[in-house]
Amino acid sequence: MPSDFGARVVQWQRRHGRHDLPWQNTRDPYRIWLSEIMLQQTQVSAVIDYYQRFLARLPTVQALAEAPADEVMALWAGLGYYSRARNLHRCAKLVVEQYGGRFPGDPALLAELPGIGRSTAAAIAAFSAGVRAPILDGNVKRVFARCFGVHGHPGEKAIENRMWAMAEAALPAPGPRQSEDMVAYTQGLMDLGATVCSRGKPACLEDAARCPLSDLCVARREGLTAVLPTPKARAPIPERSTVMVVLRHGREVLLRLRADSGIWGGLWSLPELPVPALPFDAEQAEGDALAFGRAFGTPARAAMVAEMTHVFTHFRLLIRAVRVDMAALALRDGSGVGGVGGVGPGDASDTGAAAEQWRWLSLDRLDELGMPAPVRKLLAGEGLPQLF
DNA sequence: AAAACGGGGGA
DNA sequence: TCCCCAGTTTT
Numbered sequence: 537m538p539s540d541f542g543a544r545v546v547q548w549q550r551r552h553g554r555h556d557l558p559w560q561n562t563r564d565p566y567r568i569w570l571s572e573i574m575l576q577q578t579q580v581s582a583v584i585d586y587y588q589r590f591l592a593r594l595p596t597v598q599a600l601a602e603a604p605a606d607e608v609m610a611l612w613a614g615l616g617y618y619s620r621a622r623n624l625h626r627c628a629k630l631v632v633e634q635y636g637g638r639f640p641g642d643p644a645l646l647a648e649l650p651g652i653g654r655s656t657a658a659a660i661a662a663f664s665a666g667v668r669a670p671i672l673d674g675n676v677k678r679v680f681a682r683c684f685g686v687h688g689h690p691g692e693k694a695i696e697n698r699m700w701a702m703a704e705a706a707l708p709a710p711g712p713r714q715s716e717d718m719v720a721y722t723q724g725l726m727d728l729g730a731t732v733c734s735r736g737k738p739a740c741l742e743d744a745a746r747c748p749l750s751d752l753c754v755a756r757r758e759g760l761t762a763v764l765p766t767p768k769a770r771a772p773i774p775e776r777s778t779v780m781v782v783l784r785h786g787r788e789v790l791l792r793l794r795a796d797s798g799i800w801g802g803l804w805s806l807p808e809l810p811v812p813a814l815p816f817d818a819e820q821a822e823g824d825a826l827a828f829g830r831a832f833g834t835p836a837r838a839a840m841v842a843e844m845t846h847v848f849t850h851f852r853l854l855i856r857a858v859r860v861d862m863a864a865l866a867l868r869d870g871s872g873v874g875g876v877g878g879v880g881p882g883d884a885s886d887t888g889a890a891a892e893q894w895r896w897l898s899l900d901r902l903d904e905l906g907m908p909a910p911v912r913k914l915l916a917g918e919g920l921p922q923l924f
Numbered sequence: 925a926a927a928a929c930g931g932g933g934g935a
Numbered sequence: 936t937c938c939c940c941a942g943t944t945t946t
Contacts, residue, residue, distance in 0.1 A: 577929050577943070616943055619932075653931050674929050691928090693937070735928080736946065767927065 538752060542708025546717050548748035549724030554731075558587055560723070565639035565664040566597045572656050573624050577617055580730070586615050598637050600628040623651030641665040654700075662722040666715025670703035671722055672696075675729025680706075681765035682733060685754030689768045773847075777816070777854040780806035780914070781825050782841070783832060785862040787900060789915060790832065791907075793893035799848075804895070804905040806914070809858070816856070825858040833865035846910040857914055 554560070557580065559571030570590065574583045590611045594600045600608065605625060612621035627649045631639055639660070640646055646657035654672070661667035677690040680699050688695040708717045732739045732747050738761050739746035740753065750756055755764045783790040791804040809824045822838040829835030842857040897905060902915055 576931075579944080582944090617930095617941080619941075620930095623931085651931070655930070770926095 537702065537705040539709075541706045541749075541752075542717070542721055544748045545706075545724040545728065546708055546720045549720040549727060553720070553724050553727040558584060558591075563664050565660060566600075567591065568663045569627075569639060569652075569660050570624070572659050573620055573651055574615065576620060576656065578615060582615070586612070596637075597628050597631050597639070600625065601632040601637075620651060626650045627652065639664065641667060643667060643669045659722055662718040666718045668707055668710060668714055668718055670700070670707055671725060672700055672703045673726070673729075675733075676703065676725050678735065678765050679725060679729050679733045679749070682738070682755035682761055683749050683753045685758065685760070685764070687764070687766055689766050691768055773851050775852045775854055777856065778811070779809040779821050779825075779856045779858055780911070781809060781828055782806060782857055782859045782915070783829055783835075783862060784859060785833075785865055785896070787898050788896040789899060791895055791897050791905065793895075800908045802906070803911075804897075804907050805911050806857075807894075821856070821858050825860050829860040829862060832862065834863045836861045836863040842914060844910060844914065846908075853910075855910055855914070 557571075559567055562568065571583070571587055574587055574590075593607075593611060594603055603625075605622075608625045609618065609621055612618060612624075615621070630649055631637060641661060641664070643654070643657040643661040646652050646660055647654050652660070655676075656671075658667070658669035658671045659673075661669050662671070677696075677699055680686060680702050681690060684702060686695065686698065686702075690696055690699060708714075708721050711717070728747070728749075738756075740750045740756050741761065744750040744756070747753070747756075755761045781790075790807060792807045794800050794803055794805050796802050807828065809821060809828065818840045822840060825838040826835050829838065838858055838860045840856065841859045842855075844855050844857075846853045846855060899915060902912055907915075
């Protein structure tokens, strides 16, 4: 930790930070606390009007403590995260009861109050009493992750602990100006994260001089601003599998129109065998595919021919393909290549209203129908020379 | 559609 | 103590 880290942030804040927000330039803990709670998960621009209105109506913690819950909720309505408002009200009552209406200056005591965690407690103590305590909100985590090259999701306990240690070490040195420095430092970290070291496009990419930490910043030096902070690891997505039947007669294959809803809704796809029992049994699948083919005529042979994985956002689909070559067809619409078959296999009357739509399509005309990408790829034989 | 967010609350 | 959630905005 460079010894001048805190001083850099303090100086930057004094010259380039924000100084005229409605909750700045006061040491009234009530006003500061109210702003910090409103600013949790809510942007400055959205908070300002609510803040002014709330303060005008309930200017002190005593007034808030005595207000009916309905009024508090009405003043909060539109800000969202309403448990914040309930905690706010509870907290005001506790401050009046336990502390005679005066917020404690000790961050550890503040953090025991409802709605106030460690970071919010430190912010309140720093702004209202100049206490030398570190904040660690999302903005600060982003600044630290980049500046000090911290890999790993900041939501992980180990990473967060490291960052709290950094936050302690980064504080400006104690001194005669500590109180003013802590106000500027705390606001400076927030402003830096919100306006310069933003998530999407940090200002240093355009102009390094915009950031007082750019010459220290590991992420900037190594070109890692886009990958730090490390996003939360996604749970490994589940894998599903299916067996698709490529029923072939000459250059034509049988397609099935999928239901409008669900995966690949409304697209023409290959027929699929009922979910195979695990472990996968190729011979059984081939047998099932032959049986399926018999509904359409006389199958000559069946063979497993391809395997591919398609990745969706929420699962991976392992697609196996079994090719069935038809020696003769029983059910044809007779209109030639590409003609639309109505219903099948069997009569519409067999299956009632839920009759499925089938059709034959020439492999030379794959472009003519809306098809799931992996199915199109499969039929086009991409990377699957053994298919046809 | 997914990630982020700070604190609460349950295991 | 750890982990996950609530509830909303942003990307």
